[in-house]
Amino acid sequence: MERSHGTPRPMHLLIVEYTGTEQAAEPYFRDHAAYLDRHHRAGTFLVSGQTVPTELGGAIVAHGVDRAEIERITSEDPFVQAGVATYRIVTIAPGRSHPVLKPLL
Structure with a gap:
């Protein structure tokens, strides 16, 4: 799905x-x-939760911001600031999606 100007809105895992x-x-x-x-209240994080098993960490699906902004946001996580966790960011240019996600893309 594409926005009206033709550029897919990035999502981040x-x-x-x-x-x-x-x-x-x-x-x-x-x-x-x-x-x-x-x-979540700001609308940037769509889904978040712990991994299974939980000792691995967690995962978040984010949208509506570019790569530089999501890097800034993740650097503000108290886990990161305390040095107890790091983030691996995978930016996705959505190609195919379920119709229910169309408003987000």
Whole structure:
């Protein structure tokens, strides 16, 4: 799906990976949850959750911002600032999608 001017809106798959143990990140869970809530309310984060198994970290689907902006946003995560997690960012130029996603693309 494309926007009216023909350029697909990028989406980003954000993989949150603990740098140590899940227990090392526990003191920052509340601040990380507030960070997630803020970006969900802003409409940038569409889906977020822990991986299965949880000790791997988490994943977020984001949209509506370019690569530079998502890099800035992820650098503000309290997990990143505390050094207990890093992000792997995969930017996607949507090609095929389910019709329910059309308004987002």
